[in-house]
Amino acid sequence: MPSSIERILGTALAAPFYFGQILIQKTKPGGFVLSHRDDHSREDLQRFRNPDDAIEIAKYGDTGSYRPLKTAPNLRHGWRLELADLEELRRALDYFYPARLAVFATWKGGKLKTTPLREALDRQSGMYRVAAKISDSQIDDLVANFCRSNGGCLRTILWKRDRDGAIASTKLPKEKFDPAWDQAEASARPGSTIPATVPLLCQEACNLLIAECRKVVKGK
Amino acid sequence: MNPNDHSALLIVAHGSTMNPDSSAPTLAHAAEIRRRKIFAEVGCAFWKEEPSLRDAIFLFDPELIREVYVVPNFISEGYFTQTVVPRELDLNGRITKRPNGQIWKYCEPVGSDPRMTDLLLQRAREIAPGVAEAETSLLIVAHGTDLNENSAVAAKREAEKIRSVGKYAEVLNVYMEEPPLVLDWRKLTTTRNVVVVPFFISDGLHSYEDIPRLLGIKERRLPSRRRQPNGRLGSRPSSKEIFRRNPYKIDNRLLFYAPSIGTDPGFADIIIEQALAAKS
Numbered sequence: 001m002p003s004s005i006e007r008i009l010g011t012a013l014a015a016p017f018y019f020g021q022i023l024i025q026k027t028k029p030g031g032f033v034l035s036h037r038d039d040h041s042r043e044d045l046q047r048f049r050n051p052d053d054a055i056e057i058a059k060y061g062d063t064g065s066y067r068p069l070k071t072a073p074n075l076r077h078g079w080r081l082e083l084a085d086l087e088e089l090r091r092a093l094d095y096f097y098p099a100r101l102a103v104f105a106t107w108k109g110g111k112l113k114t115t116p117l118r119e120a121l122d123r124q125s126g127m128y129r130v131a132a133k134i135s136d137s138q139i140d141d142l143v144a145n146f147c148r149s150n151g152g153c154l155r156t157i158l159w160k161r162d163r164d165g166a167i168a169s170t171k172l173p174k175e176k177f178d179p180a181w182d183q184a185e186a187s188a189r190p191g192s193t194i195p196a197t198v199p200l201l202c203q204e205a206c207n208l209l210i211a212e213c214r215k216v217v218k219g220k
Numbered sequence: 221m222n223p224n225d226h227s228a229l230l231i232v233a234h235g236s237t238m239n240p241d242s243s244a245p246t247l248a249h250a251a252e253i254r255r256r257k258i259f260a261e262v263g264c265a266f267w268k269e270e271p272s273l274r275d276a277i278f279l280f281d282p283e284l285i286r287e288v289y290v291v292p293n294f295i296s297e298g299y300f301t302q303t304v305v306p307r308e309l310d311l312n313g314r315i316t317k318r319p320n321g322q323i324w325k326y327c328e329p330v331g332s333d334p335r336m337t338d339l340l341l342q343r344a345r346e347i348a349p350g351v352a353e354a355e356t357s358l359l360i361v362a363h364g365t366d367l368n369e370n371s372a373v374a375a376k377r378e379a380e381k382i383r384s385v386g387k388y389a390e391v392l393n394v395y396m397e398e399p400p401l402v403l404d405w406r407k408l409t410t411t412r413n414v415v416v417v418p419f420f421i422s423d424g425l426h427s428y429e430d431i432p433r434l435l436g437i438k439e440r441r442l443p444s445r446r447r448q449p450n451g452r453l454g455s456r457p458s459s460k461e462i463f464r465r466n467p468y469k470i471d472n473r474l475l476f477y478a479p480s481i482g483t484d485p486g487f488a489d490i491i492i493e494q495a496l497a498a499k500s
Contacts, residue, residue: 003281052251059240068237070270099271099279106278111320115274125303204274207267208237 004105017197021075034081045080051088054095115204118162131214144171149183155202226286228261233293235266239424252488273308282320289495295331296374327498333490337381348476357390357409362419364395375419403434421482428459437468
């Protein structure tokens with residue numbers, strides 16, 4: 001019995017599709033080839049054939065910098081990953097964009113629980129407890145900068161600032177909160193209306209954003 | 221267990237936003253366990269990397285997976301295993317039933333497994349092949365002064381267990397930031413041969429640079445690894461070089477320096493055993 005993720009992938013694969021900065025194309029029966037979406041016409045790509053190779057491909061950007069946030073728009077170029085079947089595809093995509101397929105499948109099933117930023121902050125302990133002291137206006141600025149698709153993060157924000165449903169940041173375009181939009185394309189060409197096949201959904205603030213909230217409070 | 225059991229394994233670890241090698245052992249252990257097809261699914265989650273512990277709540281399809289075994293890849297019980305992991309995973313004890321019917325079982329951390337002692341002994345032998353243990357001192361290095369972690373206690377426990385085996389001339393637990401200090405290894409040991417094993421889950425700045433500097437086998441902190449020369453994958457200079465230059469000759473002594481114990485492939489067996497112990 002295929003998982004809900006495999007069913008979604010099977011549907012999405014009716015045509016080549018983008019997943020974040022990755023282009024996924026069908027090859028021989030049952031096989032797939034992945035590359036950076038900017039590299040679709042390049043022929044000098046370094047070839048890989050193991051889904052576990054995605055770990056190293058995703059680890060560093062073009063400049064060699066470590067990528068602690070895998071959904072940042074800095075996936076390295078120059079590679080081509082050839083995979084044998086749907087199971088390998090799923091595994092590779094889980095290394096490129098960890099848990100994003102599972103979160104999307106849960107969302108499609110109508111069962112995704114989102115967590116307001118204030119709730120995530122109030123839950124923290126230890127060195128991150130102080131992060132809850134961040135003001136609403138500071139959140140407005142921080143999220144606008146840290147989570148922006150152009151240079152920050154390609155996820156579509158589904159969480160609210162607080163339980164009252166305040167928007168995460170008034171300074172981000174409305175498309176940033178719309179799963180129907182392709183954030184990678186939108187960041188490259190503002191105003192573009194190319195739809196996302198499988199969006200990178202963000203159901204809750206990541207640890208990096210929590211850490212940034214702490215820095216703002218501490219004045220670092 | 222077998223894949224038809226509808227059970228999944230979730231390995232949780234700290235991870236790092238700075239150290240690219242922090243999650244590598246956990247991912248490698250997961251890949252090995254996945255290869256053995258013991259669980260229907262094997263996933264990882266991290267406090268400081270992706271997928272996050274919060275993401276992990278959604279990792280396993282409730283239609284296919286009925287039980288999830290959560291094994292902390294931590295060297296000891298402490299703040300993370302007792303506070304952070306349960307809170308972030310919405311666990312309310314050893315066994316948690318989700319609204320979707322999934323049962324999540326929270327297992328003991330790998331560092332608590334009694335076979336850790338054998339792994340330390342095995343690593344010590346591998347790093348100094350042919351060296352007589354009776355003429356060798358073995359140092360187990362932990363951080364020390366961890367506010368809420370018990371890794372120093374765990375290192376001391378392991379040193380005591382290895383000492384009781386009686387193979388090595390001396391077995392010491394030493395720390396980076398509290399006595400007995402790793403810096404004092406020359407004074408603390410009397411044998412010509414000294415084997416040093418870092419008691420950490422992964423390699424990183426501590427094992428690549430800090431401990432080597434304290435041992436006197438590395439002069440200074442190298443430029444940050446965060447920026448590497450552009451190049452093809454696999455062409456990066458390796459920080460692991462420090463483990464390949466054994467033995468180091470210092471003051472007429474021979475020092476053998478091992479990678480962190482958490483990089484040992486034997487951890488995969490311990491992770492499986494921790495899950496099986498929670499099942500029974």
